[in-house]
Structures are given as C-alpha cells and as structure tokens.
Amino acid sequence: MRFSISSDRLKEALSKVSAVVPSKTTLPILQDILFELKGNALYLTATDLEISVRMTIEPVDGEEDGAGAIPEDKLTSVVKALPEGLLLKFESLDSNRVLITTNKGGEYKMSIEPADSFPAIPESIGETAGFGVVISGGVLKEIIENTVFATSKEELRPATMGVLFQFKGDEFIAVATDGYRLVKIARRGVVNLKGGADFSGVIVPAKTLQIIAKSIEDEETCEIMINEKHIQFSTERITIISRLIDEKYPNYESVIPYENNKELVVERDLFLSTVKRVSIFANSTTNQIKFKLDPSGFVEVSAEDVDFGGSAKERLDCAYNSEPMEIAFNAKFITDILGHIDSEKVLFKFGSPTRAAIVQPYEDSEDREMLMLVMPMRLNA
Template identity: 30%
Template sequence: MKFNVERKTFQQQLSAVSKVINAKNALSILDNFLLKVEGDRLSITGSDQENVMTAYMTITESEGDGAIAVSAKRLLEITKEISSQPLTFYINDETKEIDIRFLNGHFNFMGVDATEYPARRNQEAEQKTMMLPASMVQKGIDSTLFAVSADTVRPIMTGIYWDIHENDVTFVSSDTHKLVRYINSESAPGFTGSFILPSKPANILKSIIGKEDGDVKIVFDSKGATFELGDYLLSCLFINGNYPNYNRVIPQENPFEMTIDRVSLLTALRRVSIFAAKSSNLVVLDIQPNEVILHAQDLDYGTSAEERVNCSYEGNTMTIGFNGQFMIEILNNLHDDSVVFKLSDPGRPGIYTPLQQQEGEDIVIIQMPMQVL
C-alpha cells in the first residue's frame, strides 16, 4: 500500500482525531490511529471505546487499498516536526512495516494489524435522524458546556441534555449551583426525543464545528449517536438516566429586576473576587435603585474589597450573596451588552437573561444564592 498526503492537512486531521484518544487506555490498540485507504480517500480514526472519531482527506498516487494502525503519539510528533511538504507512505501489508518518506529523509517503524482495532458500534434498528445547522449546534454547546457538572457521583449531570421538540431544540446543563436552559428554534427537527451528551464528545464537536460549515447530520438511538459534518464523523455513547425536570427549577415569580451593563459588572466582579475567601468565593451584592455595591472579604488574611456599579433596579433594596467565580462564568457566557438580573428574596435563586434575546433563541441562567454572614 502506498499513498501521498499533504503534510499540513494531514497534521490538522490527526490533531482533530487525537482529541478522542485518552492519555492512558485499557486496550493498547487504542493508543493508535487507524489509517484506512479506499481509492483516493484516507480515513483517520481514533477511539476511547465510548467515543469514535473519524476524519477524512484526499490522497494522491494511491496504490492499493488497505488499513493499518499507527502509534498516535509517534505520528503526531513526526508531522509536527516536518515542514510543509508532501509525505509518501509505503506500507508493507504483510509485515506491517511503515516507511514515511519526505524531501530530506525518511522514517521507518512498525505498525499494528488493523483487525485488532475495535469496530464502531452498530446502531439500533429504531433510530431518529435530524439535520441541524452547524451554528445551532455550536451555540447550544457554547451556551451550556460551562455549567456541566464535574461531579461523577451524579453522572447524568456531567453532560448536556438535548430536549428535542418538533419546532426547537432545548439544551440544558447544571452543576446544581447554576443551571442553563438554552432554546434554539433556528431549525425544526419535526419530532420529539431527548438524550444526554457527555462533555467529552461535546467538547470534540465544539472543536470541529469551527472548521466546517453547513448542516450537522445527527443519527441517534437509545444508546448513542453519530454526528456527521463535512470531513468528520463522531460516534458517542449517551449518559444513561433520566434528566431532572429543569423547568421546575426555574423560578416563575421574580418580581425585582436589575438591568446592568454586562462588561461593567464583569470587570468589577473580577477585581472584587480577588479578595473573596478562597473557600467560598462569596461576593455580596447590596442592590439599590441606582447602583449595586459589591463586597468581598477574606477574614483569614484580613483583606476586603468594595466596588460600585451603576444599574437600573426596580424593587426593594436587597443584600444577597453569590459565588463570584460562578457569576463571572455566567456573565462570560451572556453576550448581550446589558443583562437583566431577576430576584425575589435573598434565599431564592437569581435569574440572568440578556436584555435583548437573539432571534430564534431564548437563554435563561439561574444561580443559587449563598448565605451572607
């Protein structure tokens, strides 16, 4: 088997696929890329057993179809160190010897029999298919990924919940301290369904969507899904379990509203949070009709900070505490110039929404308050 590849494109595809490979694998074969040649097309596959990623590219001067597994670490190091130039692969199908030739030299090493590489999971007969704009999938992941829980005690909270309706897709995530509900009606799936997408494939999808335009073809059954976009194909397993009723968590009666410049509040929070106690990151908001005063202190080190930010507030004056780092994350993921902060009392969650929702979008973020001593 012989083929030529353009180094830059090859390295880009290897890098994309490498995101699915774990640093340590239970099966040694998963330390490898699976390279498969079919005519003038090369597929590069990586896997961690639960997720399988394949990238495709065009090759030239191809002689013979076939497949071989190649050390991912070695191939990434080789392509990283060679300047942009064609690479020619000579692969002995019987001995699995690989010879990579380039302008000034060559590399020679052994590959692994491709038949040892685990096959992609066969999907169930009963499955659903939807075509969603890449921008819709990217916005859904971008808006919710930051609030996914890292606590494996409750696995269902460690992924993004896709609640699919006939006319929209609702993306939800929560770590119990904050919850994001993002509705996008840019495209109508035409059916109902749901699944919990783990954070790892969500991150991989986020990275490849930026490289491709067009629609994402999503085919899923009760156990997992395949996402097909341009030159990429990602298969993953879902998180099993029933996601909590997120609508019940969102307070319906928050009569007091504070409208504030997002960047002004964000920059003030960053400064004040430096002086918050590291154990709690507590920032206290003293909300008044024309301004909000931010307080933070660390009694262990005898430090404190206070800053005032102009706002428009309708309601009773209120003193309420929140985790400052969580507030910073939330404000970083709201992209309108102004934010509406809805409250009812110091013991109930606060609700963040952009002042102007984008067309076809509806995002709501809630944050649990902290006790103010």
C-alpha cells in the same frame, strides 16, 4: 498501503481525531489511529470505546489500498514538528512497520498494527436511528459552548455530567447543570428529519460535546441522529458516534424560579470586569462576593477575606426595580455565566437572598432563548 498527503492536511485531521485517543488504557490498540486507504480517499478512525471519530480526507494520492493502526502520540508529535507545506509519503514495509518520508529527505519508521486488531465501530447508526435533525455547525457549537461549562464533574451524579438534548418541532433545547448553576438554551429553526415529531430527550456526555465543538466548522451542516444507546454527529468530513448517558435527568423546570420579579439590568462587560477585580479579594475557600442592590440606581459589588484582612468594593450604575437587597454568590459562577452571555446588557431576576437568581441576555435574537440560573450563598455575618 501506500499514499501521499500534505503535512498540513494531515496535521489538521490529526488534531481533530486524536482528541478521542485515551492517554491511559488497558487496551494499547486504543492509543492508535486506524488508517484506511480506499482509492484516493483516506479514512482516519480513533475510539476510546465510548466515543468514536472517523474522518475522511480526500482526495489524497493513493497508490495501493490498505489499512493499519499507527501510534497516535508518536505520529502526532512528528507531524506537528514538521515544517509547513511538506509532502508526506506513507508506505507499509511489512505487517508491523510503516515508512513515512518527506519530499525534503526526512525518513521515519514506526510500528503499525493490523487493521483487524482495531476495535470494530459502526460507520453509521442511520439504520437504527429513531430520531434525527439537521443544524448548522455554528449554531451547534454555540449551544455546546454555552452549556457544557455548567456540567458536573461528580461521577456520583452521572446524569449531570452531560448535556440534555430535547427537540420540540423545530426547537432544539439544551440543558446543563451541576447543582449550583443551570443553563437552558432553546434554538428555533432546526430541520427535523422525522416530520415534526417531538423527542423527550437524551443526555450527551460533556467530553463528546467538547470534541464536537473542536471538530466541526461554523459553515458546515451537521446531521444529528439518535438511537436507543448512541448519538451520531455527521458532516461531509467527519462522523462522531458516542454512547449516551443512560440516566434520568433531573426535573430542571421545577427548580427555575420563573416568579422572580426583582430585576437588575447592568452593562455586561462593565459588570464582568468589576466582579473579576473585586473577587481577587474574596476568601480563597468560599470565593464569595456580595451584591448590594439599591433602587436609587446602583449596585455595590464587594468581597472580604476576614482571615487575611483584605477587602474590596465597587459601585456601578444600574437599573433596579425593587426594594434594597443583599445577596451573595460564588464569584466563579458569576464570571462563568457572564462570560457566556453575548448581549451588551444582562438581566438578573431575583426573588430573595436565599432563592436562585435567573440571569439572561437583556436582548436576545428572535430564534434563541437563553436562561441561566445560579444558586446564592449564605451571607457572611
């Protein structure tokens, strides 16, 4: 294997491919990146056996086709430390060493494993896919970023460690929950590759989606293909294949209190900054903040730490259409939700102090519907 490539292009590619490389594993080969040169096309592949990433870099200056697996940590460390704009030349010295030289006199020798030692991964699941859609990279990243934060980290509830994907005609629905909060986003306008057939849903691991969000550019078009056990995300440059979470997703529609009719409308930025300030004085264990809603046109946000004697409260103007009510929440959940709503004003819909609240953008685009749900906390005496 012998080829030349700019350090900048390789650095960008490594930043995307290396995200899947496990830091600890019982199979050392998984900590390598497989390099394959075919003509003037270079393919980089990494896997942790659950998620596989394959990236195409072309054209490169290919001189001799070949393949080998190079340790990711050492290679990435070297390439990151190099000045910008260098030309790198890779050349296999023998079956277990590769020489990397720069056009400024740098020389690095690293170990290299035979390509056939690297786990075999499918280049595509297209032949076995039972469903597929096409979506813009920007829309896909927005959906991921606004749902994955609400997934659970509890391994005892594996279904909630991923995001549910559902497709209905030209509508893409994504749902995430950790049992304390829930996010549902519906985006219209995806291109269905199966003639408008609905798809009941699959659960995509949060780790996979975090890698997708870092790997795909807004302007790219992404094809999503799904078979019985895997999901594949593909652009012209990169293909990411992941195992699905084989669990039954909770019936999320049954927990959304659509009948909530106590509506609060506030300016998002002002409300978010107020919650952040007041929550500094919340109890470090419960992180509880309290909303005191008044129909005369204000909401009071307060927190108190009885153990240390600290407290804070602020009053904001708002629009509220019902009787006075007090309700408490975990401040982190509120800041997370408000941080993922992009409208100038936000709409809260309450039922009672013990029922989940719905949070939505006050105004949303015609092709998007966003709904977030957060569970209240028991009010401190």
